[in-house]
Amino acid sequence: MRVTKGAKIAAGSALLALGVAACGGGGGSSSDGGNPRTATGTVYIRGCEPQTGFVPGNINETCGGTVNDFVYSKLVKYNPDTAAPELDQAASIDTTDNKVWTIKLKPGLKWSDGTPVTAKNYVDAWNYTAYSPNAQIGSSWFADVQGFDKVNTADPDGPDGPKEAPKPETDKLSGLEVVDDTTFKVTLNAPTAVFRTKLGYITFAALPDAFFKNPQGFAQNPVTNGPFKFVKWDHNSQIVVAANPDYAGAEKPKVKQIVYKMYKDDDAAYADLVSNNLDFTELIPPSALAGDKWKTDLGDRAIEGQQGVIQTVSFPLYDKEFGGNADFRKAISLAVDRKTITDKIFNKGRVPLDSWVSPIVEGYKAGSCGEFCTYDPTKAKDFLNKAKQEGYTPPKEFPIWYNGDSAHKEWVDAMANSINQALGSDAGFTVVGKSMPTFDEFRSVITEHKIKGMFRTGWQMDYPHIEDFLNPLVKTGASSNDGLYSNKALDEKLHEADVATDQNQSVSLYQQAEAMLAEDLPTIPLWSYGLQAGTSKWVTGVKVTPFGELDPLSIQIKAAA
Amino acid sequence: MGRYTIRRLLQLIPVLLGTTFLINYMVWQLPGDPFAGRCGQRPCPDSYVSAMRAQFGLDQPILVQYWQFLKNMLTGNLGVDFNQVPVAAQLGDAWPITIRLALLAVAIEAVIGISAGVLSGLKRGGFIDNVVTISTLFLLSLPVFVTGFLLQWLLGVQLQVITPTVSDEATITELLVPAFVLASLNMAFTARLTRTSIVENRRSDYVRTAIAKGLTNRRVVGVHLLRNSLIPVLTFLGTEVGSLMSGAIITEGIFNIHGIGGLLYRAITGQDYTIVVPIASLLVLVYLVSNLLVDLLYGVLDPRIRYE
Numbered sequence: 101m102r103v104t105k106g107a108k109i110a111a112g113s114a115l116l117a118l119g120v121a122a123c124g125g126g127g128g129s130s131s132d133g134g135n136p137r138t139a140t141g142t143v144y145i146r147g148c149e150p151q152t153g154f155v156p157g158n159i160n161e162t163c164g165g166t167v168n169d170f171v172y173s174k175l176v177k178y179n180p181d182t183a184a185p186e187l188d189q190a191a192s193i194d195t196t197d198n199k200v201w202t203i204k205l206k207p208g209l210k211w212s213d214g215t216p217v218t219a220k221n222y223v224d225a226w227n228y229t230a231y232s233p234n235a236q237i238g239s240s241w242f243a244d245v246q247g248f249d250k251v252n253t254a255d256p257d258g259p260d261g262p263k264e265a266p267k268p269e270t271d272k273l274s275g276l277e278v279v280d281d282t283t284f285k286v287t288l289n290a291p292t293a294v295f296r297t298k299l300g301y302i303t304f305a306a307l308p309d310a311f312f313k314n315p316q317g318f319a320q321n322p323v324t325n326g327p328f329k330f331v332k333w334d335h336n337s338q339i340v341v342a343a344n345p346d347y348a349g350a351e352k353p354k355v356k357q358i359v360y361k362m363y364k365d366d367d368a369a370y371a372d373l374v375s376n377n378l379d380f381t382e383l384i385p386p387s388a389l390a391g392d393k394w395k396t397d398l399g400d401r402a403i404e405g406q407q408g409v410i411q412t413v414s415f416p417l418y419d420k421e422f423g424g425n426a427d428f429r430k431a432i433s434l435a436v437d438r439k440t441i442t443d444k445i446f447n448k449g450r451v452p453l454d455s456w457v458s459p460i461v462e463g464y465k466a467g468s469c470g471e472f473c474t475y476d477p478t479k480a481k482d483f484l485n486k487a488k489q490e491g492y493t494p495p496k497e498f499p500i501w502y503n504g505d506s507a508h509k510e511w512v513d514a515m516a517n518s519i520n521q522a523l524g525s526d527a528g529f530t531v532v533g534k535s536m537p538t539f540d541e542f543r544s545v546i547t548e549h550k551i552k553g554m555f556r557t558g559w560q561m562d563y564p565h566i567e568d569f570l571n572p573l574v575k576t577g578a579s580s581n582d583g584l585y586s587n588k589a590l591d592e593k594l595h596e597a598d599v600a601t602d603q604n605q606s607v608s609l610y611q612q613a614e615a616m617l618a619e620d621l622p623t624i625p626l627w628s629y630g631l632q633a634g635t636s637k638w639v640t641g642v643k644v645t646p647f648g649e650l651d652p653l654s655i656q657i658k659a660a661a
Numbered sequence: 662m663g664r665y666t667i668r669r670l671l672q673l674i675p676v677l678l679g680t681t682f683l684i685n686y687m688v689w690q691l692p693g694d695p696f697a698g699r700c701g702q703r704p705c706p707d708s709y710v711s712a713m714r715a716q717f718g719l720d721q722p723i724l725v726q727y728w729q730f731l732k733n734m735l736t737g738n739l740g741v742d743f744n745q746v747p748v749a750a751q752l753g754d755a756w757p758i759t760i761r762l763a764l765l766a767v768a769i770e771a772v773i774g775i776s777a778g779v780l781s782g783l784k785r786g787g788f789i790d791n792v793v794t795i796s797t798l799f800l801l802s803l804p805v806f807v808t809g810f811l812l813q814w815l816l817g818v819q820l821q822v823i824t825p826t827v828s829d830e831a832t833i834t835e836l837l838v839p840a841f842v843l844a845s846l847n848m849a850f851t852a853r854l855t856r857t858s859i860v861e862n863r864r865s866d867y868v869r870t871a872i873a874k875g876l877t878n879r880r881v882v883g884v885h886l887l888r889n890s891l892i893p894v895l896t897f898l899g900t901e902v903g904s905l906m907s908g909a910i911i912t913e914g915i916f917n918i919h920g921i922g923g924l925l926y927r928a929i930t931g932q933d934y935t936i937v938v939p940i941a942s943l944l945v946l947v948y949l950v951s952n953l954l955v956d957l958l959y960g961v962l963d964p965r966i967r968y969e
Contacts, residue, residue, distance in 0.1 A: 151743075151744050
């Protein structure tokens with residue numbers, strides 16, 4: 101009996117729910133003028149769980165980076181439209197030689213606990229991040245500052261060896277000097293023209309005195325100086341930030357609260373966006389990008405743009421078998437039909453790239469890879485023959501490695517097919533896509549220099565400047581030079597550009613350095629990432645930064661229609 | 662029965678020790694360094710990697726690490742994960758949600774599955790039987806993510822009867838649709854299992870005797886037939902509780918439910934053993950206990966089964 105009764109009730113209530121919803125649907129549209137967001141002034145945006153807390157010097161992933169950018173202001177900020185650096189907390193950043201920089205803060209800046217933002221806050225924060233026993237992820241960002249080697253010591257045999265890193269001589273960078281409450285001086289090891297642009301990166305944010313009393317607790321409950329201040333963090337579920345009433349910037353936040361709602365699955369976030377339960381996501385899932393479905397779903401709520409992320413494929417130049425020679429790498433690059441792949445697989449959501457630098461940054465020059473990054477099967481075959489004549493025999497099977505835990509399989513397979521077709525069956529080798537299960541494993545094999553084949557590399561800019569696409573990636577011994585490329589002439593050119601005192605001259609030197617890459621093709625540029633974002637019908641004015649993040653100052657709630 | 666229970670409980674100890682050791686060992690053997698991918702395309706600074714390894718004892722030999730783990734489990738101190746967030750608090754947040762979802766799913770499975778099975782088994786070859794056979798075939802051939810996305814799109818996006826995702830509170834009403842999705846596949850299994858069992862037992866001697874005694878149909882089916890036919894179904898549902906407790910990664914992902922499945926998934930991809938190992942160990946315990954309960958329930962259903 102009980103079962104039957106229960107079933108009746110369940111069926112009845114289901115019918116009732118449907119009926120109510122049907123009525124609600126009908127009646128809802130007429131009363132839609134009432135925007136549910138207006139009452140609370142709260143907007144909901146897609147988020148994910150940060151790996152580390154709110155300590156700017158200890159962050160380098162997007163989940164944490166995005167929400168930290170909401171709550172920390174830096175000396176410099178990047179224009180959300182043009183990516184050009186503009187003064188934010190700094191009143192002036194002066195230098196005559198690009199080596200000694202005098203930075204003056206705007207007066208009257210405050211932390212969310214009411215204490216003033218001082219030059220000392222910046223110097224303390226930078227010293228803390230650079231000091232190696234503090235084990236901050238961002239420490240290497242201060243390597244340019246004088247005295248870095250005295251505060252940051254390397255482990256003589258790496259983290260795997262039994263030896264421990266010696267204790268640094270001091271915990272203060274000698275290149276940092278507080279002049280007065282709002283002025284400090286930075287002395288670099290060598291002239292660095294791009295230093296001003298770098299200052300907008302999250303690692304260069306200041307920390308209040310409250311941090312140093314309890315760094316662990318602060319990471320979970322920070323005192324901040326940005327347009328928004330921290331309210332609460334429910335792990336794996338949401339982070340809430342509220343508009344900072346003391347924010348001194350010219351443009352004020354237009355919403356009272358932002359809820360950074362965590363999603364495990366982009367499809368779930370997208371479903372919430374389409375039904376207006378979520379106000380913003382910058383990750384439209386592949387299922388919605390297919391056939392431009394998202395544009396029909398969202399209409400004028402769709403946002404398209406560009407972001408400073410590029411996709412490349414690298415060669416292990418240290419490996420005789422899979423490193424190839426320059427002509428071989430050219431042949432591979434010529435055999436990739438970038439346009440068809442970006443059209444068919446990414447629905448034009450990515451743009452074919454013929455240089456090593458993202459098109460949206462300062463110093464970008466189209467065509468630096470030129471003919472070698474344009475699909476041409478005949479030329480590809482010629483270069484392959486040339487490569488063979490020079491004595492290089494490619495192995496029978498040439499893999500392209502990628503990490504299987506995100507969506508790379510499709511384009512890697514397409515690229516392999518494109519190469520195999522272009523080079524023909526008499527090429528003597530076939531290219532195949534191969535995956536490793538996780539990103540961790542993939543990166544371990546790459547950094548141990550044991551990878552056998554080409555491998556996927558991508559670069560997300562830290563700051564919008566050509567330098568960020570060259571120095572960390574192709575300089576001899578650079579931190580992310582995964583293929584161990586080394587070219588003396590290129591290194592010298594890069595150094596020349598680093599130390600040039602004139603901005604424009606420096607940029608043109610970087611461009612000359614980039615052009616040199618076309619001789620060796622240590623990595624093959626593929627495409628630059630587009631940006632696909634969407635908003636709910638409750639908000640308006642939303643801008644997305646070139647970093648692919650929401651500009652928190654732009655979002656505002658629609659007035660009742 | 663009491664001695665049997667105690668003996669079974671004592672058996673849990675070596676099983677738990679063995680499995681937790683294996684779990685620890687396997688996590689330790691995973692290729693790749695958990696801190697290699699943490700800094701993206703850039704390598705992490707050595708000082709950071711060393712400090713993290715020291716904090717989590719990754720530089721210790723495996724036996725020392727296992728001892729440390731046992732000590733922490735027994736004292737209930739699970740420490741922090743690689744993100745420096747307390748593990749116990751995260752489990753405390755996620756587990757109640759998963760338990761609610763799992764119990765709801767098993768309840769849906771049992772109610773719908775068993776009643777459909779009984780109805781079709783009693784009238785073999787009849788209309789209801791055909792309907793159940795076809796609809797279960799349909800459910801069996803649909804993967805969970807298809808059912809999930811379909812219902813989310815239909816009820817959430819098109820009809821707007823439900824919100825497409827579940828809020829952080831994850832109330833029972835919000836969990837109804839996800840639980841139904843989760844239950845859909847096994848509901849079909851349960852129905853078919855019950856049906857076969859009923860069909861088989863309907864022809865057995867004791868049922869004929871009961872009918873011959875002149876008992877009402879309800880008593881024959883409800884007491885004599887059902888009790889005997891439910892034993893295999895119960896075994897199935899018992900293990901089901903265990904596997905649903907480990908979280909339903911796909912369903913939780915589709916409806917954005919912050920349960921154990923998502924936590925486990927994130928921890929596995931990040932090689933965060935501080936979360937993987939306690940969850941896996943607790944799951945072993947859940948499995949063992951639910952199996953024990955199922956074994957004990959046999960005796961209730963069928964008094965002929967005795968425990969020595």
